[in-house]
């Protein structure tokens with residue numbers, strides 16, 4: 001359960017929000033506060049006013065996985081293996097266990113062949129997958145994806161979706177500009193001007209947005 005009360009932070013103004021779904025799509029126009037909401041839910045950023053509780057705890061006490069739109073800004077290590085190994089190493093996992101976690105995460109994401117490569121030599125999509133593998137290796141309770149699918153080809157985006165679905169995370173907050181991807185979520189929140197304008201199942205939210213550009217293309221095509 002994600003519970004937000006009296007949150008006022010930068011652009012955000014969320015008096016009361018309760019989310020009990022697992023896969024939550026966060027959509028809305030540029031500058032509406034989607035990333036800011038994810039940051040507050042990640043514990044990266046402490047809200048100025050109000051409270052955020054996820055699984056009954058403060059976000060900073062949770063295992064959080066973050067995959068951003070620009071992996072170059074978050075990938076810290078020069079070798080892919082070391083990037084994925086960073087969280088188990090920070091947690092002082094023994095070497096054989098770290099090795100197992102890294103290989104499992106890389107295999108799950110489909111980048112086992114990239115483990116020895118330098119991060120700087122990867123393509124944009126490969127960097128996104130390396131960031132996803134690193135997030136998965138941390139066995140996150142909450143997985144946050146900030147437009148992580150925005151630069152991916154259709155097949156890679158589909159793989160990212162599958163891996164995210166298979167993740168054991170209790171909550172997945174996925175900010176996306178792909179309404180077709182958002183339509184696959186359990187719950188959609190539509191943000192505008194820092195507020196949650198609509199919240200509900202994809203059917204409920206997209207029904208309200210039917211005449212706008214936010215209606216999923218796949219739904220429009222099927223009539």
Ligand SMILES: Nc1ncnc2c1ncn2[C@@H]1O[C@H](COP(=O)(O)OP(=O)(O)OP(=O)(O)O)[C@@H](O)[C@H]1O
Nearest residue numbers: 010011028029030031032033034035036037175191
């Ligand atoms: N560190 C900050 N300090 C002050 N204002 C900020 C900060 N970060 C973001 N903002 C402002 O908050 C507003 C919301 O930004 P945010 O990045 O959350 O929007 P977004 O919905 O994710 O947008 P986009 O779809 O363009 O990524 C923007 O007007 C932005 O300028």
